[in-house]
Amino acid sequence: MWSYVFKRLLHMIPLLLGVSLLTFLLMSLAPGDYFTALSQNPQISQETIIHLKTQFHLDQPWYVQYFYWFKSVLHGDFGYSMAYKIPATSLIVQRLWNTFLLSFLALIIAWGIAIPLGIWAAVKKDSWIDRACSLIAFVGLSVPDVLLSLLALWFAAATGWFPVGGAQSALYDFMSPAQQFWDRAHHLILPAIVLAASDLAGIMRRMRSCLLDTLRAEYVTAARARGLGEGWVIYKHALRNAINPLLTIFGYSLAALLSGAFIVENIMAWPGLGRLTMEAFFAKDSYLVVDCVVMATGLLVIGNFIADLLLAWSDPRIRLK
């Protein structure tokens, strides 16, 4: 098992390297950079611009730039954000934490609702509950994130129950720690629900079909034949096996959440990594864009890794071979 873990970890490193290289290459192909806009400003002299460019190695070919960037990343320094005028590291860490919070809460909401509903629908197959769940799932799968986010914004504005965007109120700094916690939670809940909603439908359908498949297996009949109660058969025997295929989509779920968070963050003004990426994009802050993309990829790869670990742990056939 540990060799499996080690091999996967070893695998991740060249992957992240490759991603950073690719993104860097793409950004270097971008016409113009941060200083193109600045050079239009008559108040800033050409010498200043040339000096700044040299300082950030922007006058060098892209592979040299990459080398400097990589060196500083190894030291934990993600460079300097030209647009925000603060070290990129602190900016990224803060936004990363926000995205993580959002995705994590959405993950809990989505799986926490979808799994019980899926089980319920499978156990009560063809009842009205099952059909209602199927319908909601189908519709839910089809509603685009964009529309859902806009509707959520409208809902927040119309009812006033939720704030419209942002992670904290204006008076945040003056609140007590308890109030601060609730304030942040209040801002987090609607984006998290929106993000969870798109994933929920797929997970529920998958849970239902996996459980139905498992219930048809011979060991389930054999378990019933031994006199085990129906509940015990479903929840102990069938479910344990039905969960395995779901662990693989746990990884994809994380990927979808991270991508989906991009949309939700930008529409509902949640200050996370996705929003930062767009801001950096518009400011032509290429280093920052690269940092963001690499970070997001890192999150995704780690998420897949955790999903693989979970799968290996839960299925003894993988673990022991």
Added chain:
Amino acid sequence: MNEIATIQNPTAEQPLSPWQLFWRRLKQRRIAMVGGVILVVLYLVALFAGFVAPYSYDRQDRDRFFHPPTCPRLSGFRLVIPRYEQLPGTFVYRAVLNDTKPIHFFVHGDKYKLFGLVPATIHLFGTGDENHPVYLLGTDQFGRDVLSRLLYGSQISLSIGVIGILLSFTFGMIIGGISGYFSGWTDTIIMRLCELIMSIPALYLIISLRATFPPGMSSSQVYAMIIIILSFIGWASMARVIRGMTLSLREQQYVLAARALGQTHLKVIVRHILPNTFSYVIVAATLSVPYYILGEVVLSFLGVGIQEPNASWGNMLTAAQNTEYLRNYPWLLAPGAAIFVTVLAFNFLGDGLRDAADTKS
């Protein structure tokens, strides 16, 4: 155990070819047929968008910003549209019920080019009177008819979906087939590349790719750019699956037979192996088109895709981001509903295709 599961159809029949069987099974899934019909209607309307739309997509009615949807009424046996008057100082309009004009069909209106080629002025419906407009979905913040823009936008959003899929899946199939067939270093390199591309969350990669293109491009350039970007994302996952299928398919006897007859590698891949993957590809394609459409929508929505004054469902929704507008003029969300219906239809159809192709159930 098997006896419980198998109940055979007792009537004896002529044997059907796999395609006929597939089509038969598909027709039985009513919900898939509904999806299919909706899609056919949507694409037909998109094709004839210039004709169906009462106005041009950039026609501004400066007297009627944020006009609500004009509600047709029945007067006798004719459909009529009342005139609306504006409450001064606001964007609120009230219908003047006595002052109505009938809706005519096949009226003359704004100039447009059918299929982008044939100049024409005949529209499906309208009043023929400039001061008595038909805004079935209201107008936007620039006084442009939402329905017309929706129809013109459907041309872009729907076509990008299909063209993007065709490109990326064709490319993915060929690469996947080559990779699985030849194995060795070719396979390893290609698969590593696919893994690389698939590791980056889709939207982040899209934005990075967008950055390599200059910001100011003509609309047809933007259109091509979006297709290129979306295809770049999509081919990798298809290549991986096709590669997996190829690995097992190439062990089949008929592949050996083809090689023994002197077929080239490429011919074997294209004529023998890839056709066996079609049932998977068709289902996957149908279920993936929504993601391509959404890719374009997100890009345009964020302002980096289709630009004004061209209409796309994405950039029409940008106005809806303003919560004041949303509350007072909810018809601005119409593109969202259109996207929803399209995605729903694709999902219905894709689900039905998947069930029809799955011979085990």
Added chain:
Amino acid sequence: MNLLEIKNLKMDFGAGPEALRAVDGVSLTIGTGETVCLVGESGCGKTVTALSIARLVPTPPANYVGGEILLNGRDVLKMSNGELRDIRGGVVSYVFQEPGASLNPVFRVGNQIKESLKLHKPEKATNEEVIRLLKLVGIPAPESRIKNYPFELSGGMQQRVMIAMALASEPKLLVADEPTTALDVTIQAQILELLHDLKQRLGMAILLITHNLGIVGDMADRVAVMYAGQIVELSPAKELLRRPLHPYTKALMNAVPKLAGGANRLSAIPGNVPRIGNFPPGCRFAPRCPIAKSECSEKIPELVEIEPGCFVRCPFWKGK
């Protein structure tokens, strides 16, 4: 009183006009300690009949439309869920065809056996008892085996584990549904020998379902032959092997390849077993029967007791 009495059992799949009859008036008794073989080709309804003894066929889609199944005098078809759980394992245990598929792949073998024990004999739910059971079924080094997962065992061992699990609750009747079909021939012999041995030691009744006439001789006291949802012959084993009555039984016996005798063509029964819902009118074997007469296709023959204990569903059993 007999341990098991199936009386005129009728079971359909589906309901209403599209119902397909899978079990059509099957009657069978099994006494304490008796071994009965239920023989027939796939699709004849023998598995469904056997599963019905503990009402293991899911309803829907199955539908019991007639008859009774008396286990120790009580009708299984009318039992409540609680009573069913008691008899499952407690009175009747099952061993299925594919041992790999009947064991839950994610739980250790020892734990799965202990689960059965906890349910029916909680005072014996210990590792020692599990080891004893594994020894009973002939598994070497049982102390280490209890920690294994099913995929770590060979097919023969998996089947032995299944038998151990079935025996854990000390049932009166063991229903074995083609327990050796999925195993190699040498292992088959071992498993059958094990069953024979256990039957003598524990005095339990066995209902052995098989399509292989070859094993009938060693194991069975009585044999019932099923075809298309009906019992067509029911006799003591030795009688049936010495003198098969029904044309179908005769054809089955002829189809078994023999080592002795000349090298003739293998005789197969022409045609196919009719599918549920596709039964011919009258005698269901008539289309394939070598001695069929025209009246055979008109009315389904009754199951008649021609000698004490020997039943046959064919008026022309004396012929050819």
